[in-house]
Amino acid sequence: MRKRRWFGMALAAAALWAIIMEPSAWAKILGVQGTSFQLVAKQDRITLGDGDSVVMWGFALGDGRMQYPGPTLIVNQGDTITVSLKNALPATAGNVSILFPGHDVAASGGVAGVLTQEAPPDGTTTVTYTFTAGKPGTYVYHSGTRPDLQVEMGLLGVIVVRPTNPTPNSDCPPVPDGHNAGPNPSLCTGTKFAYNHSDTAYDREFLMVMTDMDPRVHRLVEFGRMNEIDTTSFFQTVWFANGRNFPDTIANAQVPWLPTQPYNALFLMHPGERILVRMATLGRDPHPLHFHGNHVRVIAKDGRLLSSSSGKGPDLSYERYTVVVNPGETVDAIFTWTGALMGWDIYGHAPGDDLAPYEFVADHGANFPVILPSRDDVVFGLLYSGSPFLGGEGSLPPEHAGLNVGGGFFYMWHSHTEKELANNNIFPGGLITFLGVVPWDVPLEAE
Amino acid sequence: MKPRSAWGIAALVLVGLFVGAWPCLAQLNLMVQCPADTDGIDADGDGNPANDIVCKHITAGDGFVTMADGTVMYTFGFSEVPDGTPPGQVFALRQVKSELPGPTIVLREGQELYLNLTNVGMINRPDLFDTHSVHWHGIPNSGSIFDGLPESAPTVKIGATFPYYYATLGKEGTYFYHCHVEVVEHMQMGMIAHIYVLPRQDQDTALKNSGSPPFVGFAYNDGDGSTGYHVSKALQLAGFDSRFHAQHIAIQNLPFAQLSDDYHFINGRGYPDTVNPNPLGASPENNGHFSQPMDTRIQANQGERILLRVHNISTTHLFTVRVLGIPMRVVGLDGKLLRNGSRDLFYETSSLTIGGGQAADLLLDTTGVEPGTYFFYTTNLDDLINGQQERGGIMTEIVVCPPSGCGV
Numbered sequence: 001m002r003k004r005r006w007f008g009m010a011l012a013a014a015a016l017w018a019i020i021m022e023p024s025a026w027a028k029i030l031g032v033q034g035t036s037f038q039l040v041a042k043q044d045r046i047t048l049g050d051g052d053s054v055v056m057w058g059f060a061l062g063d064g065r066m067q068y069p070g071p072t073l074i075v076n077q078g079d080t081i082t083v084s085l086k087n088a089l090p091a092t093a094g095n096v097s098i099l100f101p102g103h104d105v106a107a108s109g110g111v112a113g114v115l116t117q118e119a120p121p122d123g124t125t126t127v128t129y130t131f132t133a134g135k136p137g138t139y140v141y142h143s144g145t146r147p148d149l150q151v152e153m154g155l156l157g158v159i160v161v162r163p164t165n166p167t168p169n170s171d172c173p174p175v176p177d178g179h180n181a182g183p184n185p186s187l188c189t190g191t192k193f194a195y196n197h198s199d200t201a202y203d204r205e206f207l208m209v210m211t212d213m214d215p216r217v218h219r220l221v222e223f224g225r226m227n228e229i230d231t232t233s234f235f236q237t238v239w240f241a242n243g244r245n246f247p248d249t250i251a252n253a254q255v256p257w258l259p260t261q262p263y264n265a266l267f268l269m270h271p272g273e274r275i276l277v278r279m280a281t282l283g284r285d286p287h288p289l290h291f292h293g294n295h296v297r298v299i300a301k302d303g304r305l306l307s308s309s310s311g312k313g314p315d316l317s318y319e320r321y322t323v324v325v326n327p328g329e330t331v332d333a334i335f336t337w338t339g340a341l342m343g344w345d346i347y348g349h350a351p352g353d354d355l356a357p358y359e360f361v362a363d364h365g366a367n368f369p370v371i372l373p374s375r376d377d378v379v380f381g382l383l384y385s386g387s388p389f390l391g392g393e394g395s396l397p398p399e400h401a402g403l404n405v406g407g408g409f410f411y412m413w414h415s416h417t418e419k420e421l422a423n424n425n426i427f428p429g430g431l432i433t434f435l436g437v438v439p440w441d442v443p444l445e446a447e
Numbered sequence: 448m449k450p451r452s453a454w455g456i457a458a459l460v461l462v463g464l465f466v467g468a469w470p471c472l473a474q475l476n477l478m479v480q481c482p483a484d485t486d487g488i489d490a491d492g493d494g495n496p497a498n499d500i501v502c503k504h505i506t507a508g509d510g511f512v513t514m515a516d517g518t519v520m521y522t523f524g525f526s527e528v529p530d531g532t533p534p535g536q537v538f539a540l541r542q543v544k545s546e547l548p549g550p551t552i553v554l555r556e557g558q559e560l561y562l563n564l565t566n567v568g569m570i571n572r573p574d575l576f577d578t579h580s581v582h583w584h585g586i587p588n589s590g591s592i593f594d595g596l597p598e599s600a601p602t603v604k605i606g607a608t609f610p611y612y613y614a615t616l617g618k619e620g621t622y623f624y625h626c627h628v629e630v631v632e633h634m635q636m637g638m639i640a641h642i643y644v645l646p647r648q649d650q651d652t653a654l655k656n657s658g659s660p661p662f663v664g665f666a667y668n669d670g671d672g673s674t675g676y677h678v679s680k681a682l683q684l685a686g687f688d689s690r691f692h693a694q695h696i697a698i699q700n701l702p703f704a705q706l707s708d709d710y711h712f713i714n715g716r717g718y719p720d721t722v723n724p725n726p727l728g729a730s731p732e733n734n735g736h737f738s739q740p741m742d743t744r745i746q747a748n749q750g751e752r753i754l755l756r757v758h759n760i761s762t763t764h765l766f767t768v769r770v771l772g773i774p775m776r777v778v779g780l781d782g783k784l785l786r787n788g789s790r791d792l793f794y795e796t797s798s799l800t801i802g803g804g805q806a807a808d809l810l811l812d813t814t815g816v817e818p819g820t821y822f823f824y825t826t827n828l829d830d831l832i833n834g835q836q837e838r839g840g841i842m843t844e845i846v847v848c849p850p851s852g853c854g855v
Contacts, residue, residue: 237704286765288802292596294588295783308790318792321585321781322804324765340588343559343614370480370561370610372592377476377607379578383599388592409591410599416804418631418762422703427631434598 031072041096042066049245049423054218057153068243070157077164087119099144103131115144136163137303138278138330148231156282166193182357197313202276212236212283239420239430241265246432265433272358275335281325292411295319296333348389383410391439406442476607477534479563491557492650504528507579509569510545511732515717516836521696522637525549544736547715549640556619556647568605578602582627595627619646620782621756667784676754678747684759686711711840715739717833718842743843758806767800779808821845
């Protein structure tokens with residue numbers, strides 16, 4: 001396993017270098033905004049983390065290529081949303097449809113299916129789904145026709161509904177107790193609220209769509225052996241974050257070598273920023289997503305704020321270090337990190353130095369508590385800067401790739417059903433991605 | 448060069464064999480870091496200003512455990528080095544001695560932990576040169592240098608020692624630690640252990656006396672005694688895939704894709720070993736050392752509250768757990784009191800699903816519960832097995848005694 005592991009990391013290396021050098025590459029939520037969307041179901045291929053290439057069925061925007069997951073539809077609360085669907089899949093795929101859980105949908109056109117109107121695989125018939133995006137939050141959409149096969153094949157995606165009335169609130173608390181102030185121009189202006197309450201304000205938002213795959217099914221589809229497909233014996237061996245396996249998860253978004261997997265999942269933030277993590281699982285199994293670095297506060301499920309009554313905000317929210325997201329479910333959570341109560345100055349300051357933005361004041365100037373072993377005694381991770389301090393840069397051994405240019409702290413966000421951290425038999429892979437906390441002097445694109 | 452005795456040469460040869468590539472003990476880095484607590488501040492509030500620094504020395508290596516059906520499995524594991532062990536003995540004494548779970552670490556909030564990890568190598572797999580680490584799973588606001596991720600931190604080679612440091616103020620609650628190197632393999636192989644932090648509130652005698660009988664402690668700093676308990680037990684739910692372990696000791700490719708546990712256990716033991724009060728697992732393969740020292744039989748007197756600190760660290764399974772016959776209240780999740788501001792989010796339930804990497808603090812109230820034996824078990828009935836042996840796996844017994852106790 002060891003050689004393969006470093007091979008995998010080497011793959012990531014080139015990508016990550018580019019990420020550090022090119023701030024526009026980090027994973028804000030890419031998607032398509034509007035009120036009217038033309039989706040076409042198409043067959044294409046994706047690349048797995050072990051180098052395999054598999055046939056997929058997925059949603060494309062109009063004339064574009066299909067993508068996995070489907071286009072993230074970003075809409076505003078209150079808008080009437082129209083999604084039209086055509087089916088350009090091979091005839092053996094049969095009809096296709098879309099379900100929008102959490103929304104009251106009117107469907108027209110095409111042919112009647114069990115759950116909704118369906119588009120036959122003729123490439124021309126249009127089914128139209130119309131609904132009002134009544135409440136803000138994170139939602140999924142997926143095939144409603146033979147979903148045991150079609151969701152596995154990739155006919156799935158996410159809808160983000162933005163709140164219409166995010167009233168700024170003077171109570172908005174950008175600086176937690178015990179911390180130095182910091183630059184935070186956007187947090188409480190009302191432009192970045194997950195829901196209509198200031199306690200759901202965020203600086204950056206990320207999407208984490210978790211899916212799984214049994215590649216045997218895709219091979220049978222590829223070779224047209226449809227009558228041999230047995231979805232009751234499903235056994236997944238590949239796991240995805242935003243349609244990619246680690247280490248592709250931390251490569252740039254929209255890289256040309258992953259044309260049908262445009263979304264990445266490398267998350268970057270500054271200390272003290274509030275990160276909205278929109279999680280969704282589609283597929284067969286629940287995924288316990290573990291957050292290295294800190295707890296998250298779970299504020300909503302399935303597009304509904306965890307609130308005791310209107311106006312109270314997420315007063316039923318709670319903190320977790322691992323969040324299980326069940327198939328079909330969405331969870332919204334807020335993450336932040338300052339390094340508070342570490343017991344040592346994470347910036348390596350002397351007592352008289354200036355405070356960093358959002359620095360935990362009580363630890364300012366506190367000594368690093370241990371003597372680190374010599375470089376001969378340890379192996380440096382590729383995301384270790386050579387220094388234990390945030391923004392620090394230490395000497396690195398000659399063979400080290402030096403990926404962590406800004407001296408960030410990198411935290412793995414991954415499934416804690418640990419077997420999901422593999423691409424088939426190759427570790428590491430699967431449902432792994434990273435959050436990087438980078439010092440404020442490393443610029444991140446305003447969102 | 449000084450003449451050496453035959454014994455000395457023999458010892459060197461043996462050490463050379465044991466440590467593989469390391470030619471000489473003098474080159475091993477066994478430096479244990481443990482500063483004295485001389486600041487005069489009583490950080491944990493227990494009245495003693497000189498006991499706020501906790502030092503541990505653990506090793507990471509390999510060994511063998513014995514499952515409840517008698518199957519011996521090859522494992523990796525942590526093991527604690529007793530105080531006073533001469534540095535020259537660390538390797539000789541600690542190799543081939545896994546413990547499942549690894550050494551339990553209990554801290555008082557406010558204490559600082561210096562956790563020294565020595566990699567003693569996997570002597571049954573001399574082809575491996577893996578590093579090891581400690582990941583304190585879930586600790587709030589972790590620093591990546593002490594997070595144990597091989598991607599973002601240094602991890603320690605065979606023959607060397609890495610000092611992990613953790614401050615615990617504001618971090619009371621139920622956690623666990625595991626190795627994060629080659630994490631699927633090393634966790635599946637058994638590098639998993641308890642760590643939890645007792646709240647500062649445990650120093651509040653008046654609040655303890657508000658319980659009837661007086662509480663022994665609290666799960667969290669609740670301010671009102673609502674998480675007070677009389678008996679507590681830490682339960683680690685996990686499992687092994689016997690094929691993975693067999694392939695491992697046979698030095699064959701590891702079946703990651705097919706991984707699925709067929710042995711399930713609490714604190715390293717499947718039922719009925721869970722209720723065996725003796726230390727278990729002293730197989731010849733494990734050099735006669737007990738590999739599974741912790742039983743999980745729980746006993747309380749009627750009217751007492753039992754705190755169960757439960758976590759799931761299986762690499763393949765989620766578990767739903769149940770206690771039949773005793774009301775169960777969820778008071779904490781993942782190291783946090785289940786409360787938002789002044790609003791309690793506690794709830795009573797007869798089952799709770801705990802995914803891999805999750806923890807729950809469950810309070811069982813035996814008030815009015817008839818004396819007798821009750822069961823804590825997983826309702827995932829497939830997981831009540833020790834390999835081919837049924838009525839095993841994740842199950843243990845809770846004995847409720849009369850208010851006056853069960854006698855001697």
